[in-house]
Amino acid sequence: MSTSAPHAIAIIGSGATGYTAAKVLRAEGFTGSITMIGSEQAAPYRRPTVSKELLTGTKSIEQVQLGSAIDGVDVRSGVTAVGVADSTVLLDAGDPVPYDALLLATGSRARQLDLPCHVFTLRGVADVEPLHADILRTGSLLVIGGGLIGCEAAAAARSLGAEVTVLEAAAAPLNRIAPAAISQMYVDLHADNGIAFHSDVAVTDFTEQRDGTTLVTAADGRSWSAGTVLVSVGSVPNVELGADMGLEIGSGVLVDAGMRTSTPNVYAAGDVAEVPNRILGGTYRSEHWNGALDQAARAARSMMGVEPGDLDVPWGWSTQHGVNLQFAGWTGPDDEYVIARGSIADRRFTACALRDGRLVGAIGVGYPKDIRQVRAAIATGSPVQRDQLTEAWLDGPQAVVR
Ligand SMILES: Cc1cc2nc3c(=O)[nH]c(=O)nc-3n(C[C@H](O)[C@H](O)[C@H](O)COP(=O)(O)OP(=O)(O)OC[C@H]3O[C@@H](n4cnc5c(N)ncnc54)[C@H](O)[C@@H]3O)c2cc1C
Structure with missing residues (x-):
């Protein structure tokens, strides 16, 4: 010290x-x-x-x-x-x-909206029990926001047997981190599990109805109602x-x-x-x-006065309907994506993201080692050409990455 x-x-x-x-x-x-x-x-x-796990009730807070x-x-x-x-x-x-x-x-x-009716948000353990109980009570959930947390909560509610609908303001869910093809894979994955997705929804109105459900109306006139509403529109x-x-x-x-x-x-x-x-x-x-x-x-x-060195190349994950997505670096919807392994149609792939001709990240399902490889490559700062992004490259010598 x-x-x-x-x-x-x-x-x-x-x-x-x-x-x-x-x-x-x-x-x-x-x-x-x-x-x-x-x-x-x-x-x-x-x-x-x-x-x-906490929202589905498959794990307790102690666990x-x-x-x-x-x-x-x-x-x-x-x-x-x-x-x-x-x-x-x-x-x-x-x-x-x-x-x-x-x-x-x-x-x-959780970002809050100033609304004339009761909705839920989800950030911490104190939010879980009231939301879980309400989903079981009403049997239907409308999620406003198709980001990672909204999508995960939708999947959790579906596993509790609720009717679930997700409304997304953008053209596709998860669009902050993924290109259209991967967003569509998620729409399909949720549809296969009985969840309806609606995109380009500019919500304008929330109205509490006599039967206790909430009616949510969009600018283009579409509307949906559900017993429970979760607003998942980002964090502050x-x-x-x-x-x-x-x-x-x-x-x-x-x-x-x-x-x-x-x-x-x-x-x-x-x-x-x-x-x-x-x-x-x-x-x-x-x-x-x-x-x-x-x-x-x-x-x-x-x-303690110890110089900690360079920051890690960031990475995260999301689990929905048992599918584990991993992403690294700074991926965005407008990057150029190269499917270096597998296929999106099979829901098992590694997509590398290029921006202005340089590797900036990866997103994929089923190949966590590839995500480590891409993080290591990004960390070295060495240029990687589009044509190099193949299985052989992903399987090549690994740089050390924590
Ligand atoms: C629902 C949910 C699911 C997620 N799932 C994933 C995932 O699958 N994969 C992934 O990589 N990341 C996930 N994340 C993100 C990850 O959990 C966060 O990045 C991480 O928890 C951040 O940790 P933190 O300690 O910085 O902040 P937080 O976890 O937000 O903790 C901050 C703490 O500070 C307390 N606090 C704030 N202000 C004060 C104050 N003035 N006085 C005292 N206490 C204060 C808060 O109450 C809170 O307890 C998820 C996040 C959420 C909300």
Whole structure:
């Protein structure tokens, strides 16, 4: 540990990022005090299960906890940090927490719509039970938003026996990360499982009807009704504390590769952080599980004066109807895609994404090793030609990638 290492570390947020940072700090020999403040009552858990195993009821919260208590960490659960002043975190309950290094691990929240009727959103474990119970009670679910979480929740509700419809504002679901052909594969996958998808839906109105169902109307006159409505229209990073502290904010709290913010001794990591993209330039927010773990570990090492090196090429996954999609890098709908292995029709493939003639990512089903290979290739920064993107290339010598 460097001589300038802090003695008292405060972590705001007890999700994957907060928990992992505390764990890595202890694992790396930090012996000072660690206080972790978390608004949620639940002990740190695997948030990806919220729209999957927890919503289907196939796992309990105990089964998805992140790990055991960390030695000597003062965990304040169900407590919200309401301000930071004079190197002290102010709380809505209990004693303020002085620090000499602070990690903002406040994550994101579900984007809310201001509506005249009751709808659900899905972000944390507290959202699961009310939504699960309502789906079982009404037997029908309308999902507004065909992104990853909306699609996963639709699949989960279908497995509970509900009638499920998904409305998407764009031309196709998952269109932030996938090209049209893969989006269509998902429309077909959901249709095979009894879920109706409607695209290009600009919702204009929500009306609660006499029978207790909600009528959702689109600008073009189409309408749908269901007993339960889930609004899944993206997330908003919890940057407010950082903004009040005067930190530089973009789409998240701006940090360098060591998770350092614009203020000394203040770090940010996970969903709330906006990190540099050393490969493509610019910045991005990861918003995926592995990014949170990687960034948390780097923040911990930085706090201890250890330079953590280059950021990982990000990757994430989504499971719907038992199909596990993986994606890496910075894929988008307008990239040029090369199917380097398998076929989309078989729902088993690796598609590599090229932008301006360079490899920027991959998306696929069934070949996780390929996704690692592409991440490694992107990390080296070496040019890869379109014609090279074949099975032989994917099976070639692997660069080391975490
Ligand atoms: C439903 C769902 C499914 C997902 N599925 C996948 C998946 O399949 N694959 C994948 O790669 N990623 C998935 N993700 C994304 C992944 O879970 C997140 O990227 C990851 O959890 C981010 O961790 P985090 O700790 O940075 O933020 P969060 O998990 O959001 O945790 C932040 C914590 O900080 C707390 N907090 C916020 N403000 C304060 C405050 N002022 N005081 C105290 N506490 C505060 C919040 O209550 C929360 O507990 C999913 C996300 C969701 C919501």
